[in-house]
Amino acid sequence: MSEQNGGQTMVELRKVTKEFQKFTAVSDVSLSIRSGEFITLLGPSGCGKTTLLRMISGFEFPTRGDILLAGQNVTSVPPYRRDVNQVFQSYALFPHLTVRENIGFGLKMKKVPKSEAEERIRGAIAMVSLEGFEERKPSQLSGGQRQRVALARAIVCRPKVLLLDEPLSALDAKLRHAMQVELKRLQQKLGITFIFVTHDQEEALTMSDRIAVINKGRIEQLGDASAIYHQPKTTFVANFIGQANILEATVQARLGRTAKVALKGGLELAVRADDLSDNASSVLISIRPEKILIRKARDASVENCFEAEVAEEIFRGATDQLLLRTASGLELTAVVANESSKRDAVHRGDHVYCHLHDDDVVIVQDG
Amino acid sequence: MSPLLLWMIAFVVVPTLIMFVYSFCQRDELGQVVFSFSLDSYKRVVDPTYLKIMSKSILYAAVTTFICLLAGYPVAYWVGRAPENARNKLLTLIMIPFWTSFLIRTYAWISILKSEGPLNAALLYVRVIAAPLEIMYTPTAVIIGLVYSYLPFMILPIYGSVEKLDNALIEAAFDLGAGPVRAFSNVIVPLTKPGIVAGVMLVFIPAIGMFAITDLMGGARVPMIGNVIQNQFGQARDWPFGAALGMTVLVLFAVSFWLSMKKEPDAS
Numbered sequence: 001m002s003e004q005n006g007g008q009t010m011v012e013l014r015k016v017t018k019e020f021q022k023f024t025a026v027s028d029v030s031l032s033i034r035s036g037e038f039i040t041l042l043g044p045s046g047c048g049k050t051t052l053l054r055m056i057s058g059f060e061f062p063t064r065g066d067i068l069l070a071g072q073n074v075t076s077v078p079p080y081r082r083d084v085n086q087v088f089q090s091y092a093l094f095p096h097l098t099v100r101e102n103i104g105f106g107l108k109m110k111k112v113p114k115s116e117a118e119e120r121i122r123g124a125i126a127m128v129s130l131e132g133f134e135e136r137k138p139s140q141l142s143g144g145q146r147q148r149v150a151l152a153r154a155i156v157c158r159p160k161v162l163l164l165d166e167p168l169s170a171l172d173a174k175l176r177h178a179m180q181v182e183l184k185r186l187q188q189k190l191g192i193t194f195i196f197v198t199h200d201q202e203e204a205l206t207m208s209d210r211i212a213v214i215n216k217g218r219i220e221q222l223g224d225a226s227a228i229y230h231q232p233k234t235t236f237v238a239n240f241i242g243q244a245n246i247l248e249a250t251v252q253a254r255l256g257r258t259a260k261v262a263l264k265g266g267l268e269l270a271v272r273a274d275d276l277s278d279n280a281s282s283v284l285i286s287i288r289p290e291k292i293l294i295r296k297a298r299d300a301s302v303e304n305c306f307e308a309e310v311a312e313e314i315f316r317g318a319t320d321q322l323l324l325r326t327a328s329g330l331e332l333t334a335v336v337a338n339e340s341s342k343r344d345a346v347h348r349g350d351h352v353y354c355h356l357h358d359d360d361v362v363i364v365q366d367g
Numbered sequence: 368m369s370p371l372l373l374w375m376i377a378f379v380v381v382p383t384l385i386m387f388v389y390s391f392c393q394r395d396e397l398g399q400v401v402f403s404f405s406l407d408s409y410k411r412v413v414d415p416t417y418l419k420i421m422s423k424s425i426l427y428a429a430v431t432t433f434i435c436l437l438a439g440y441p442v443a444y445w446v447g448r449a450p451e452n453a454r455n456k457l458l459t460l461i462m463i464p465f466w467t468s469f470l471i472r473t474y475a476w477i478s479i480l481k482s483e484g485p486l487n488a489a490l491l492y493v494r495v496i497a498a499p500l501e502i503m504y505t506p507t508a509v510i511i512g513l514v515y516s517y518l519p520f521m522i523l524p525i526y527g528s529v530e531k532l533d534n535a536l537i538e539a540a541f542d543l544g545a546g547p548v549r550a551f552s553n554v555i556v557p558l559t560k561p562g563i564v565a566g567v568m569l570v571f572i573p574a575i576g577m578f579a580i581t582d583l584m585g586g587a588r589v590p591m592i593g594n595v596i597q598n599q600f601g602q603a604r605d606w607p608f609g610a611a612l613g614m615t616v617l618v619l620f621a622v623s624f625w626l627s628m629k630k631e632p633d634a635s
Binding site: 057058059078079080084085086088089090092093094095096105106109110153154157 | 533535536538539540541542543544545546549550553554557558
């Protein structure tokens with residue numbers, strides 16, 4: 001893995017569109033992926049993320065647009081001549097071959113000399129901790145072991161880019177969490193560019209350097225996990241990643257980087273106005289439930305404060321989910337830490353003060 | 368006793384036992400079976416004349432199987448990879464000719480292949496040939512007839528295997544650097560092997576014993592083991608010898624089948 005391309009663009013999609021007979025799966029997508037980056041394509045099923053991945057691997061060819069791999073146009077190059085490898089959702093292990101033969105398949109196809117191939121297979125098996133399973137058939141392995149064989153089979157080829165198509169979706173929750181950590185560690189160790197496709201927002205937030213949120217064949221937002229979570233650009237992003245209270249508001253006044261908006265029922269909030277266009281009057285705002293700070297007394301250091309009653313309280317283990325209702329009838333969902341002390345806990349029917357920092361109230365596009 | 372077992376006893380075990388007993392009997396001058404133990408029939412089986420006919424039958428069956436495999440695999444693959452809703456229609460198209468009587472289909476081939484038939488007429492018309500080809504009553508005609516009759520028995524089991532083939536496995540082969548040819552030989556063929564083995568069995572075994580096609584399309588010039596056996600139970604009136612020939616062929620099948628299964632312990 002020479003680092004000739006360190007920091008350079010490894011994969012570039014230029015205005016890529018893929019149309020099937022009746023619908024457009026991917027629509028005018030442009031995306032630059034840096035060498036050594038862990039990027040996640042995140043979106044609901046049917047959003048086009050898998051089609052996008054399949055065009056990078058070469059299983060689908062774009063209707064329009066270009067795909068560049070390490071600076072070379074590979075738009076119509078077949079998959080077996082591309083320097084990328086994929087970990088399939090179903091793992092796609094060859095059932096008639098042993099673990100060793102599966103992992104060695106790519107090297108055999110590339111005619112790597114036998115001694116070198118054996119060395120690399122041994123290294124790959126060690127990397128995914130499958131020593132002792134070399135002669136087993138895939139049917140004799142557990143789901144997690146198959147997953148690791150699929151991973152080893154791809155990385156042993158030393159691809160420029162590793163494509164992962166929902167590789168963890170078939171694993172149970174515990175194993176999935178362990179594999180998330182393991183994948184991230186592996187990626188940092190190998191320095192290979194990872195393109196990871198998932199519909200699981202938690203997976204995306206945990207592992208990625210950058211996330212491309214995809215909806216209806218388009219990239220809705222591109223950014224690191226924190227930016228995607230804290231500054232969603234659209235209601236779709238706000239709702240798809242984490243929970244959000246989406247509210248209609250009208251702009252009252254602008255004061256430099258902040259603005260004053262009024263919600264239905266008259267409640268006024270100070271908001272960050274970076275993304276507010278000059279002539280906008282009616283906007284949508286997004287508030288994350290855990291950003292609403294619930295106190296029993298007013299705290300003047302926070303920009304926004306309003307009174308509400310706790311209408312519902314749902315126990316969720318580490319957190320409590322509260323439904324707040326203001327005097328004007330506005331309803332908001334809040335999430336608070338599950339307080340151990342009875343004295344601090346709020347309960348249904350309590351009258352509370354809700355505090356919101358202005359940069360936790362985000363103006364979003366309808367999407 | 369399970370119904371399957373009863374069925375097997377009634378239609379497989381009992382008839383085979385009858386043949387087994389007959390093969391050790393003798394016959395009188397009028398062709399009646401005489402129940403007295405004798406190995407005469409088996410001694411005649413190993414006569415060079417019959418061994419030659421037997422090996423020729425195996426050769427014809429092998430050629431038929433090979434051509435069926437070459438012609439049938441692409442069709443089976445194409446149908447098995449077609450969109451799901453198209454598959455049944457395509458399979459029906461393959462089966463349609465078999466809704467007509469076997470004899471009619473064979474006579475149809477005879478009329479196509481004969482010297483004055485449409486095939487020769489067409490070839491003469493476009494001047495590919497100067498004189499009509501003599502196809503009928505040659506080994507070529509027999510092979511054409513056999514291939515035509517047994518092709519679906521090759522296509523159907525292979526189709527069954529191809530249909531079950533996970534497309535992701537083919538993509539994985541491409542992904543790992545295998546071009547179409549190597550993806551086919553390294554992944555597709557091994558994974559459709561159960562279908563290939565079944566197809567080869569279903570074509571090869573009945574093709575050895577076939578007598579009607581060899582009679583009708585080969586004339587008397589190409590006698591096969593099937594014709595010889597049929598003749599013993601018909602005109603020759605020598606049931607013990609016919610039974611001995613039948614038992615010999617049966618044992619050959621059983622041994623070769625057993626060997627092919629033994630070599631592939633995990634064919635499933």
